Amino acid sequence: MFADRAKIIIKSGKGGNGHVSFRREKYVPAGGPDGGDGGKGGDVIFQVDKGINNLSDYRHKHKFAAQPGEEGGKRNCHGKNGADLVLKVPEGTVVKEAQSGKVIADMSGDNQRQIVLVGGRGGLGNQHFATSTMQAPKYAQPGGECIELEVLLELKVLADVGLVGFPNAGKSTLLSRLSNAKPEIASYPFTTLHPILGVVDIGEGRGFVMADIPGLIEGASEGVGLGHQFLRHIERTKVLVHMVDGASVDGRNPVDDVIAIQKELSNYSEVLTKKPQIIAVNKLDAVPDQKDEILKELKDKFESEEVKVMPISAVTGEGIKELVHEIADILSNFDDKPIVYEQEYDPQEHLFENETFTVTKSEEEEGVYLVEGPKIEKMLGYTNMESEKGFLFFQRFMKEQGILKELEQLGIQDGDTVRLYSLEFEYYK
Ligand SMILES: Nc1nc2c(ncn2[C@@H]2O[C@H](COP(=O)(O)OP(=O)(O)OP(=O)(O)O)[C@@H](O)[C@H]2O)c(=O)[nH]1
Ligand SMILES: [Mg+2]
Secondary structure, three states: OOOOEEEEEEEOOOOOOOOOOEOOEOOEOOOOEOOOOOOOOOOEEEEEOOOOOOOHHHOOOOEEEOOOOOOOOOOOOOOOOOOOEEEEEOOOEEEEEOOOOOEEEEEOOOOOEEEEEOOOOOOOOHHHHOOOOOOOOOOOOOOOOOOEEEEEEEEOOOOOEEEEEOOOOOHHHHHHHHEOOOOOOOOOOOOOOOOEEEEEEEEOOEEEEEEEOOOOOOOHHHOOOOHHHHHHHHOOOOEEEEEEEOOOOOOOOHHHHHHHHHHHHHHHOHHHHOOOEEEEEEOHHHOOOOHHHHHHHHHHHHOOOOEEEEEOOOOOOOOHHHHHHHHHHHHOOOOOOOOOOOOOOOHHHHOOOOOOOEEEEOOOOOOEEEEEOHHHHHHHHHOOOOOHHHHHHHHHHHHHOOHHHHHHHOOOOOOOEEEEOOEEEEOOO
16 A cells, blocks of 8 residues: 555663662672663664655554663673664655654655664763762662654655646656656546656756656645645645646536646645646647647636646647656756755754753852753753764753853853763853
């Protein structure tokens, strides 16, 4: 079954706890602490797999979890890291937070692999907490939290050109003529049941991708027929070829058809109406005598700077060359990059949404400021300061959470120390 939507729950691995233990050696009555660190929890990673073209893998199973890290052991034994979970998706899959619909990841273009949920960091074993005054610490750090999130996967295929129109207009016939795609073609409506992509070769090593989607009918944008869910697939296209049956084989009127489909496009999204459009008047081979009249009527009514009306016959091939030429012409105004969606939601940032923190000036040490609380612990639990991305996130976190502002209000000066548990840095404005 072809599936282009799925709702699943994903969960990263919790970090393994740090361990509390003490060395035991012969003739040494009380050895030092030797509790090892916990392992890091596994990440949930989305990865494009060019070998799959839909989301059916996610229709039957709904929960996907990376492995937790193992607890540290005695004798400084490091707990094993939890295995990452790699979820393979077709190119063009958009991962959204299920409640808000905000984009977390767009698996297309340069973004072929993205860590969506970071596993918790491993907790430090008690050996890290020995100090001159506390030589036998009974404390070890707990592992970092895992994150569980419901996400919506939506496939929005990557095509340059979208083919739209009523069922039976001849969309698939055109695609099969122009590309190596082999869509089913038949003289009844709703022959095509899911989007089909074809590469159209325009010579000199150039080409474009055309998407044939199931036919639209009135009410498609409200979910009637198959239309609505498939309009999603043309959101990324740069040009729309709006195909209309010029011969009225199904007894409808071409002018009314064009109006009806344009209404559906604009009801679905303004984005679609802003795309350049070509109205391809098909099946004109079937009405040789009325051809000119039909074409003139459509041109008078719909042709404008943005919309061109072109006669074709997907069966005889008449007008096809001109159509492809026109498409290529419009596409040459765009760069080759696919339209991608920006990230609007970072699951990591929401992990500590309802948690609190405090900012205080140390009473014992001069020029030291303490930032503490569950929010900070959680943030540190998954942020990898050694990676550039983690460090940038940390900087943004300090600003967005108002921590920097609070430090300033407490009178922090350049060169003072900011301490977040085991992490310390010098403050410079
Ligand atoms: N005479 C004539 N018939 C055509 C032409 N193009 C397509 N047809 C016929 O129209 C019928 C429908 O063609 P399809 O390509 O399956 O139409 P479609 O728009 O993909 O239809 P759906 O997938 O149902 O939306 C078939 O019987 C085709 O042979 C044409 O240029 N001239
Ligand atoms: Mg079709």
